[in-house]
Amino acid sequence: MTTFKLGFIINPIAGIGGSVALKGSDGMAMHALALGAKPQANARAKLALEILLPYQDEIVIYTANEQMGEHCARELGFNVEVLYQAKHKHTQSDDSQLAAQALLAHGVDIILFAGGDGTARDIANVVTNDDDYQQVPVLGIPAGCKIHSGVYAITPKAAGRVIELMVTKELVTLTTGDVMDIDENLFRQGIVKAKRYSEMKIPCELRYVQAVKSGGKESDEFVLQDIAATVIEEMADYENRQFIIGSGSTTAFLMSELSLDNTLLGVDIVCEQSLIAADVTETELYQAITDFQGISKLVITLIGGQGHVFGRGNQQLSPRIIRFILAQPGGRDNIIIIATKTKLAALANRPLISDTGDSELDQQLSGFMQITTGYKDQVLYPLASPQ
Incomplete structure (x- = not known):
């Protein structure tokens, strides 16, 4: 042998x-x-x-x-x-x-x-x-x-x-x-x-090896405006809600529409359309969501060309934070994924990926997720746990 x-x-x-x-x-x-x-x-x-x-x-x-x-x-x-x-x-x-x-x-x-x-x-x-x-x-x-x-x-x-x-x-x-x-x-x-x-x-082996990350900002500003408008309406419709804004250019556009400073490559917290905390660590974020007397929602996007929603560039969103968000009233609806259809199409039918490092959590997150792709426009797209 x-x-x-x-x-x-x-x-x-x-x-x-x-x-x-x-x-x-x-x-x-x-x-x-x-x-x-x-x-x-x-x-x-x-x-x-x-x-x-x-x-x-x-x-x-x-x-x-x-x-x-x-x-x-x-x-x-x-x-x-x-x-x-x-x-x-x-x-x-x-x-x-x-x-x-x-x-x-x-x-x-x-x-x-x-x-x-x-x-x-x-x-x-x-x-x-x-x-x-x-x-x-x-x-x-x-x-x-x-x-x-x-x-x-x-x-x-x-x-x-x-x-x-x-x-x-x-x-x-x-x-x-x-x-x-x-x-x-x-x-x-x-x-x-x-x-x-x-x-x-x-x-x-294309099932297992990732593509080079797509760089640059979304070019279709009108689509991004529609996506941002949908999220901003949700922010305005509810009291006792705070929104954790993940990293990326798509979420950065949302923050610009709110006229708020943004940590492009970090995590910010918004409440009542005001910036509460910027560039928070995992510990600071966990403290913020456990202290908050209301619902914490997560607004994230995916990495272009790769499809990761957790486990790339947002390690502040640890398994304990994601579990806490899922355990609140609303469950999976507390995770708001935003992306243009162009960005999704670039995945060539590959699923989104959750790679939190916690296999049980990744499995819990797997399945079809609603992706906000325009003004009050959502599509269902599969999210897979690591294989």
């Missing part, structure tokens, strides 16, 4: 800034930890490896020490060989790169890594700069605040499914995926400036 050699790297601090509204983790890990952020990358990587548990006897996992992969793989009972020892207590960019070099030198069949766009760039810096390594495929487990790159699976479990296909010797097409990243300093100022840095070879 041929042993599958799985290279495995976790960036333990990937996405750590999301829940505390830092919009990213590059150079911000210590600040995020001081604000009370909890690392989530290992938990998300575990979801991917759990898919491979039936094939433990056929896999050897080559990885880095402790939180960079060793602990996660050993806890699940895999056969593990540690090829790299992290240089820093809180891992840095060079740890990801040196770990990748060690795995590639050992001849792994694929590198499976957990992180965000910064981690993808680190892996690409190694893979693309050495002719001997450029043909080794990679696949990302989404764990960062921002996932613009096309080298990631749509969810952690989806990443595991792709590796499963390879382990069981299914025919898996290889293609190239773009490595994208943005300037996090501009990102924290509400400016999205994405750039293509390179590309890497990836196993291409």
Whole structure:
């Protein structure tokens, strides 16, 4: 029996800034930890490896020490060989790169890594700069605040499914995926400036691998005005309601129609059409909804080209917050999803995705959701839990 050699790297601090509204983790890990952020990358990587548990006897996992992969793989009972020892207590960019070099030198069949766009760039810096390594495929487990790159699976479990296909010797097409990243300093100022840095070879299973995020603002201003008018009417029709406004250009247009300042890449709270709190952290948001003597509603949009409504760029909307919103009178109707039909059509019939990190909650959210696409115009569109 041929042993599958799985290279495995976790960036333990990937996405750590999301829940505390830092919009990213590059150079911000210590600040995020001081604000009370909890690392989530290992938990998300575990979801991917759990898919491979039936094939433990056929896999050897080559990885880095402790939180960079060793602990996660050993806890699940895999056969593990540690090829790299992290240089820093809180891992840095060079740890990801040196770990990748060690795995590639050992001849792994694929590198499976957990992180965000910064981690993808680190892996690409190694893979693309050495002719001997450029043909080794990679696949990302989404764990960062921002996932613009096309080298990631749509969810952690989806990443595991792709590796499963390879382990069981299914025919898996290889293609190239773009490595994208943005300037996090501009990102924290509400400016999205994405750039293509390179590309890497990836196993291409369209059910499981995400598209590169579509950038830019909606061009049809009249449609956005109609969508905003519908939400604003709902805000005016009810007392004792507060509205949590998620990130994105579609929700930013709503805020501009309300003549309110907006955190383009954060979460704001509006009550009686006034801004109550801006750019809140997960802890601040939970306090706000539990203290409020009324109903809290959530207004969100989807990531263009990918379809995620939870789990990308809005980690402040944690499972406990979503559960609280669902438990209020109105249930699922307390989640207001807004998007143009053009944005939905770009998904090419793929479902919306909830990737909260809580599989039970994702399953609870799955099914058809009402999407506000114009003035008092809604469509039903499927939302799926990670597979």
